[in-house]
Amino acid sequence: MGSVAFAAGCNAHPERHLYTLVRAPEDMVTGEPTWYATTCRECPAGCGVIAKNREGRVIKLEGNPLHPVNRGKLCARGQAALQGVYHPDRLLVPRLKVEGRWKEIPFDQAADLIHRRAALAGSRGEGRVALVSEVVGESLLARFSDTLRPWRALPPVIFEPLAYEGLKSAWAQTVGQPVLPGYRLEQADFILGFGADFLETWLSPVEYGRRFKAMHALADGRKGCFVHVGPYQSLTAANADLWRMCRPGGEAVVALGLIQGLLNRGAGQALPVPFRAALNDVSARYRPAEVARQADVSEEDFQGLLHRLQAAKRPLVLPTAAAGQGNASATADLATVLLNVLLDPTLARLDFSKRHRVEIAHSRSEVQAFWQQLAKGPLEVLLLNHVNPLYSLPADGAMAEAMARKDLFKVAFTRSLDETAAAADLIVPVAHPLESWDVYESKSGLPATLQPVLGQIDAAPGIGDFFGALGEVPSGQPAGDYRAYLQRRLAARYGLGSEYDWLRTIQDGGRFESGESSVAPPLRLDGAPVKALADLLAQSRSATQRKAVLQVSASLRFYDGRNADHPWLAELPDAITQVAWQTVAMVHPDTMAANGWHDGQPMSVATARGQVAVPAYGYPGLHPELLVIPMGQGHTCMGRYARQQGINPIVLLEAAVDARTGQPDYTAEITGLASAGNPVALASVSGSRSQHHRRIALETTLGTPVAAKQEGLTINDFPLTLPLPEGYAPQRDIYPPHDHVQYRWGMAVDLDRCIGCEACVAGCYAENNVGVVGEKQIVKGREMAWIRIERYQHPEDPARLIFLPMLCQHCDNAPCESVCPVYAPHHSKEGLNNQVYNRCIGTRFCAQNCPYKVRRFNWFDWQWPAPLNMQLNPDVTVRSKGVMEKCSFCVQRIKAAHNRAKNEQRTIRDGEVTPACVQTCPTDALIFGNLMDPESVVRKKIDDPRAYQVLGYLNTKPAVIYLKKVVQQA
């Protein structure tokens, strides 16, 4: 009976539907992508993106090459923005809390409700309506104000957990305005950082990654120098030539010591004498011996640093980390600003015309004052736009009181049910930035536009439209039409009069040519900054007071926690610990050894505010008194991927902020540290911290003479063997050479440029439909990443790290090809190592025989819960259970290039094919091309004396050629 049902129901022709469009958009060709320029809003940096749209769905984001902030590159968080659009737990309809339970209501009813409550509150008096918003563009802020004005609301509060109060205040003292200028790292020859994690979260990581490598990568046998002073070796510090460890809170002492030292050595002659005298007075105490005592930096090391800084021609001093330490950070930030003034009174390496947008955020003290006002004041309606203070602020009496007020009508505009939305009375889902019209000034005077890059997948309106509909718009335009509003504003502000100007701006993703020249505002050399420094110092407590300190760091993957519900980001391992999904505390190995702990040992960490249980991870890149926990995880809600995943260290912090600057303190004194239960298995993807003397990630010292060509057969003298006919040597090859026709694809990986930021990994997940396996499967070693960043410790100094992107090497003598019983790994005529999925029977012999561990086996059919499946790239097969897969060098892009070249009857140009990892690498560490073309960039890279092949002595003849990292004496 079943057979008849089978035959009648699903006969030999599976009947699937082909749906037609009703009306065809003019720019859509089925099977071909359409690209739309817009702006990333995953963090306040505001990088430009171009979004790839296929058949109406956005499937990939890439950096916008025209955008001056990121110039075509994108970080991991930007790549994962897609998962905010297609998140399966995204809120779709407004929810009203009725007697403690959610009731779904339509949008117009929600708008009506807000309007009625706010208008009523406004009619009763001033200051009864308030808005707390994330950092937004000028236009949206203006629209907020337009809507709030008739309700006589308080001015909008711009809340960012990482608001750079200390740095802003330092510039306010020095140039008179609380600004966040751009730092021109590329123009410096020596960078001294005091914690600024500019490769991870600080201000604009993609931009600073590029600028940093512009000065720090090897060029003409020289490279700039970067020294990082701080208690914790973050990813940024791991990329420094020297990480100089200091005691937690000791950065200011070192900076003041440097000021003193420079003054003693006669720096800053151009500055007025009284200014120098005042500066000398304030820093007089900080002699090398005092620095050594307070900051735990030996006199000798300190003198070396001072000498190096003074010797530099174009030095630049960077402030403290994005997640600061209250007064200590504020002091250090001001000291770094004054150091810059002292070293170069013209401030030539600072850009005051292109300032970071996050400077509009209110300081933490202003935000706290707002909560206090809220708890007591007459406020009746509170609007919250994409902020999550209940998660990202330490428990504060006033905030909890305000949010618990029954008579306060709290409206959350958000897409995910986060902690703050859960405490609201009404949740209004709004469109994702990728679905909305907007303008965001990534930097001052640099308007970047946002446009919908896909059709809406739900009915949620854009927040600009929703606010427009809430209030009356004076000019007679349809109330909700935010796009027209933007067009008018842009026309007025930037003189984009014609429709053509507007369209071009939208097409380019913004208006990037700017006539404003960068002139540093006049310095206030009247002694005010020095006095401010003295005041800060008067309030500071000695760094030696605390014996055990917890530091909460901003996360490369989750920023402040707003991206924690994106599964790609959770699946990416942390760059330093290599642990995915879980939150681990980095503990100094001495502490681990003293307690007999190993990695994965749960500890209970207690501070005056609370206690959490978190697994330990031994990390030598810490001051022994320090323990670091990254922020971002441990959400109590926020959807299936974030809920109860990891821990939230914010609960351990004090709410108190630095009184003068409002800088919050992301450190706390540890009052108790004890083992808490049996060790847990870490979801670590790290095979080993050590290379075990195998030639994997290599480095060379700057100025090392070029070694003679090697011709041996051992691990140390095996020659570079290209996957080309010239690499064939009958005396050591058992396989005949391959006949490659015209193309032999290969990649060059410059380890000197790789910063370990994992943008490539996220890009690969997005491009190649790589499955997300989750914490449990990673513990079992079943992660699916096609490219990974390996991190190794230096054999002599375990605190020194080296990063190595590892992907399929597309070997000429591929060990995987020779062991497959069914010839599923197949060597293509262009040198690619093809994995033929429909031929694979899953013996896993190939993975066993691959020395690079880049082959991934599908133990299950990985899930893309709807609508996440709409993100899948239609050009790449989704692999099913029981099949081996691995990096394909983005063969779909190679095929697309072939297609274009054949249409135009030419060969593929150099640089025409860029795999997803190469495309997004912020520092251009990866280069892809045709090894058979003697003129190609990649072919020329191979002639670099730094070139080597990972495990090349196995005679696998990899097509991925690595260039050694160049280390130098700082």
Added chain:
Amino acid sequence: MEILITTFSLLTLVTAIVLIGTRGRPGRLFSQAAESLRHMWDNRGPIFWLATCVVLVLGFLFFFYASPATRVGAAQPIPFSHQLHAGVKAIDCRFCHPYVARSIEPGLPPVEKCLYCHNYIIANHPEIRKEHKYFDTNTPTPWIKVFYVPEHVMFNHQRHIRKEIACESCHGDVRRMDRLKGKRFKMGFCLECHRKKQVNLDCWLACHN
């Protein structure tokens, strides 16, 4: 085909029943009809199951190989005739499948394209009214897919059209079919031609990835 299957199966069934009824001697059906019928009645259980099995096998064979749907192709939501449009009216394939020479996908006509003509031609025919309804209610037409390649095959229409491979060589004589008879392409079908023309036989670079 179905006549042969049916005849053969029914003959088998009748022979089996007769053999059971006459205990292996069919001649007895005539000489001792009453007794044979009684035997058949005694064996009604096994005969019932036998008959059921034969009917089911018959049903399977019929639906799998010989149902009308497998001969003329699936019934579409609107009985669109390729014979009429492409054959009689000689409308170029690319009018409705416009991207065939510039994309991997040939493209399907949006609903509005049907109405370019059918706003004027037999605009009030009941089947055209259906198309109007799709347009008015903003509903995509759920056409039934007839030509099918597996998911792991990345077929590129553009390359084949540019190489002047006629549509008919894969899709059959569309101009003479009312309802398209579908085809489930197998790898051998592709390889035969790729070998003959000495073109790309690489796994990934040609078809899969």
